[in-house]
Amino acid sequence: MAGRRHPPTMADVAHLAGVSPMTVSRAFKPKSSVKEETRRKIREAAESLGYVLDSTAAGLSSRRTGFIAATIPSINNANFADSLRGLTEGLAETGLQILLGYTDYDLAEEERLVEQMLRRRPEAVVVTGGAHSPRCRRLLANAAVPVVEIWDQPRDPLGAVVGFSNAAAASLMVDHFVEQGYRRIGFIGGDSSRDTRGLDRRRGFLEALRTHGLSDERVLAYGLPPITMGQGAEAITALRERWPDTEAVMCVSDLSAFGALSACQRAGLRVPQDIAIAGFGAYDIAEHANPALTTIDVGAKEIGAQAADLLIKLLEDGDSSSPQMIQIEPRLLARASTQRRR
């Protein structure tokens, strides 16, 4: 209806309120010296014009864009959603917004995304995971803003880190299996190198098996990450066909574990009596499945919260302080799905 005309500018508001644009600019900042009445007049003028600040112009001029960039692999993942919530809540009081992007578990996509985000000049960057393309690493290094890597423990960090060792977390599960008396143990995960955290889990899992003197051959890679319930179901079927005497299986995530559980039950198997199944991530579904799924809680929300605290410090310190590495301790949640019947 109104056509696409130019939205009102600060100058328009200033004109209507009978002041200079600079005064309008000040009136929108919380603690700048503007007479209360002037401020009211300006607010009224702005509201009546439907004025909305142009933060691209503001950012250009002030060199403060007021947001931080965050990448996560997938938007539909309770773990990353929790981390993001922790981050958002932790940053709430600073007024910093979050520009969110998802990489689809793809490093090339991450590189594209990071470049796109850097074009908007974020004041800091949070990336999920410790593996990045060389160019992505260079871009982030050049950006001259604080960088935090979460959900991992990179060998060669870009800056600060809030994470845990996925390999060590997975080995917790092997310890648990062994303690419960299981010996013929398998692993189900994705089949590509895209999900480096998933691969780390597998690696840690297999290493732990060997440490316990157990066979590490029962590994099934199935489908592109993030591996779905359906893929978990197919995978366990294939795994049991190949190694029918398998006693226990860890899946790379709770979603695939649930798919596996469901497939076993539909095939008439009892869990855990006939086969034990465990997941990873402490999703809601693990708690509510029948039987409840043993899983590993990595403190997803805490990761985000810690990252927020760290960012606030890094931004205050003007980048001069040494980047930190904050370690999160994963915890095993032992549940019915891996309870050995004595």
Added chain:
Amino acid sequence: MAGRRHPPTMADVAHLAGVSPMTVSRAFKPKSSVKEETRRKIREAAESLGYVLDSTAAGLSSRRTGFIAATIPSINNANFADSLRGLTEGLAETGLQILLGYTDYDLAEEERLVEQMLRRRPEAVVVTGGAHSPRCRRLLANAAVPVVEIWDQPRDPLGAVVGFSNAAAASLMVDHFVEQGYRRIGFIGGDSSRDTRGLDRRRGFLEALRTHGLSDERVLAYGLPPITMGQGAEAITALRERWPDTEAVMCVSDLSAFGALSACQRAGLRVPQDIAIAGFGAYDIAEHANPALTTIDVGAKEIGAQAADLLIKLLEDGDSSSPQMIQIEPRLLARASTQRRR
């Protein structure tokens, strides 16, 4: 290490490449007239300086920011994630990015979010849902950019619409229940007015019950949306306590339905023989539950894809064309969880 110095500008690149800034600017646009060798020289110069375009400045000057704003209620929801995927894929070829924000099912938060987003001058806005605060409506109307509401059929649309009637979708389930021979039918949903789509579903459900001459009293509101698996479990326990002879229950989403299913099974009830349970949204979990959950597929991804097509048209037409209303047809997926034993 490098401190926080200013990142290189286009002028720096131009200087290094021995051309004017304008030529550098052109070299970054795909189809502008720059000699191939010059372009290469510029790219090399840019890469060696670690130059990244400043799109705030570019946007200010060109009045094209190259992104659209999208709000969804929650990031951790497979349905909205699917819509977003449809939107992203549909917009991919246009080069438009998506600035994502989530409202947490809260209209006040939506208002805040929309204002924040409009400050960055998106070229269009996609909002989930048809209910908005008055000020939010005003902001969007003033923004003079195309607006698309998805996932609803608002009485008084802000612009274009891609959605369906949540009430009509829920009534499909009543028809199904009745057809299966169920008579004492309940509903489980959230207890606040925040999730207007959930409330629409309830309203449509209850209206359909009355149309069939059935009692509409078995309604349980439980917890803030989005209602979780745990709340679904508690809710069905409470509902069965109050109305022990309930034959069938629809839950506002598949997640709560799964929680309810799980709680019933743990209480020793057989589904569907003792009680039928249905959900909403066609999540993965509905397919993989035991028994598989009857649900309603609303075509989440298609909503996003259609919204993308619509946006492209609206942006081309310069806003002059009449806004459209695209209707998506929800489909009932009848599964084992509501199969009446004859």
Added chain:
DNA sequence: CTTGAATCTGTTATCGATAACATATAGGTC
């Protein structure tokens, strides 16, 4: 009534890019 500090407001230059216009060079045609 003068003075100094605090508060309020205006002026000018600038952030980093691009639009619009101007100019220069190359290539083809008669």
Added chain:
DNA sequence: GACCTATATGTTATCGATAACAGATTCAAG
């Protein structure tokens, strides 16, 4: 060679805000 067109590059003004500085007003205290 004259002329035209297409391609390639440079110059100038501008987008909408804010920083930095400067000037005006207010107010309290001596």
